[in-house]
Amino acid sequence: MKAVYIEAHGGPEVLTFGERPDPDVGPTEVKIKVNASALNRLDLYTRAGERGLQREFPPPLILGGDCAGEVIEAGEQVAGLKAGDRVVVNPKITCQQCPACLAGNDHLCPRARFMGSATDGSYAEIAVMPAVNVHAIADEVSYEQAAAVPTTFLPVWNILVRRGQLKSWETVLVLSASAGVGTAAIQVAKHVIGARVIATTSTPEKAAKAKELGADEVINYNEEDITERVRALTDGGVDMVVDHVGADFFAKAFSSLKPGGRYGICGATTGLRTELHLGLLFSRQIEVFGAFMGTKEDMRQIVAVLNRGTIHPVVDRVFPLEEAAAAHRAMEETNFFGKLLLKP
Ligand SMILES: [Zn+2]
Missing domain, CATH: 3.90.180.10 (Medium-chain alcohol dehydrogenases, catalytic domain)
Incomplete structure (x- = not known):
C-alpha cells in the first residue's frame, strides 16, 4: 500500500511517500480503507522527536492518528462491525486490562499509546485498529468531517x-x-x-x-x-x-x-x-x-451527536497524501481555521 512514513526524526522533509506492506488484522481488530486522515500537533512532535517522542529506527513509522474510512475486514472476534461499514477511529489505544480501564476510566490507562506514534498510523491507504477504537458513522457524515473529530x-x-x-x-x-x-x-x-x-x-x-x-x-x-x-x-x-x-x-x-x-x-x-x-x-x-483526550465512552457520546448533525467539524484544507510535507508546513505556520486533512 501507499503510505507516508519516517525513517528518522526531523523537519517535514523526512516525510517519505512510498510503498509499505499491508498491515495484518488480528482477531479483535478492524482493517480500514482510509478515506481521510487529520493532522494533529502530535504528528509534528512525533516527526520531530520532540516532547519525549524520540524513537529508534528502523523500523520506519507511518504517522497519523485521527482517520475515517470504510471497513475492509473485521477480525473473527469483532462484534458490531463488518466490511463496508463507514467508520471513524479513536487513535488512543488503551490496554483494557488495568484497574483504570476496567473502571471505565480508560483516559487514565498507564499503558495508553497513540496510533501513528507508538504504532503505524493513518497516513496510509490502509490502517488497522482495535475494534473498541472504531465507531460507525452515519451516511450523512462525510469522511473528512469524521476524521476531524477525535483529537479535537x-x-x-x-x-x-x-x-x-x-x-x-x-x-x-x-x-x-x-x-x-x-x-x-x-x-x-x-x-x-x-x-x-x-x-x-x-x-x-x-x-x-x-x-x-x-x-x-x-x-x-x-x-x-x-x-x-x-x-x-x-x-x-x-x-x-x-x-x-x-x-x-x-x-x-x-x-x-x-x-x-x-x-x-x-x-x-x-x-x-x-x-x-x-x-x-x-x-x-x-x-x-x-485533560488529555477522553474516555471511550466520551467518544461514543461524541459520535452520537456527530451522527445527529449537532456538531459540524471544521475542515480547513484537504491535501493529497503524497503532499503530507506541505500539510505539515501549513500546520507549523498556524495560518488555518479548523483541521488540515490528508486524502489517500
Ligand atoms: Zn489500561
Whole structure:
C-alpha cells in the first residue's frame, strides 16, 4: 500500500511517500480503507522527536492518528462491525486490562499509546485498529468531517461535558477559536450544552468564522485586553475556560474566571510553563485541571451527536497524501481555521 512514513526524526522533509506492506488484522481488530486522515500537533512532535517522542529506527513509522474510512475486514472476534461499514477511529489505544480501564476510566490507562506514534498510523491507504477504537458513522457524515473529530472533540468533551459539567445558563471562555480544539469547544458549548460562549482570536476574519460556529462574543486579542473585555461582557467573569494554548494567555484567562470557576487545559502550544497566583487560586476557589483526550465512552457520546448533525467539524484544507510535507508546513505556520486533512 501507499503510505507516508519516517525513517528518522526531523523537519517535514523526512516525510517519505512510498510503498509499505499491508498491515495484518488480528482477531479483535478492524482493517480500514482510509478515506481521510487529520493532522494533529502530535504528528509534528512525533516527526520531530520532540516532547519525549524520540524513537529508534528502523523500523520506519507511518504517522497519523485521527482517520475515517470504510471497513475492509473485521477480525473473527469483532462484534458490531463488518466490511463496508463507514467508520471513524479513536487513535488512543488503551490496554483494557488495568484497574483504570476496567473502571471505565480508560483516559487514565498507564499503558495508553497513540496510533501513528507508538504504532503505524493513518497516513496510509490502509490502517488497522482495535475494534473498541472504531465507531460507525452515519451516511450523512462525510469522511473528512469524521476524521476531524477525535483529537479535537475528545479533550473538549472531557473538559466541558464530563469534568467541567458546563451548564446552559453558564458562560465559557474559549481561547484561540481558530484551532481545531477551539472550533470544537465553541460547538460543544453552544450546540450540545447551550451555554453562552466568548471566544478569542487574532483577526476579524477568524472572528467572523467563530461567530458562524456559535460564539456569542469574540475578543480580538491583538486589539483588546481579554480580561477587561470579559469583565465588560459578563457579571463578574466566566464560569469556565477552555485552554489549549498555554503560557501566552494563561494569566489573562485565569483572571477572567469568576469565583468558583473551572479552568480546563488540554494543550500548551504557546509554551509549557506559566505562573499561577496561589492566593487567587484558593481565595477565589478556582479549580484548574488537565485533560488529555477522553474516555471511550466520551467518544461514543461524541459520535452520537456527530451522527445527529449537532456538531459540524471544521475542515480547513484537504491535501493529497503524497503532499503530507506541505500539510505539515501549513500546520507549523498556524495560518488555518479548523483541521488540515490528508486524502489517500
Ligand atoms: Zn489500561
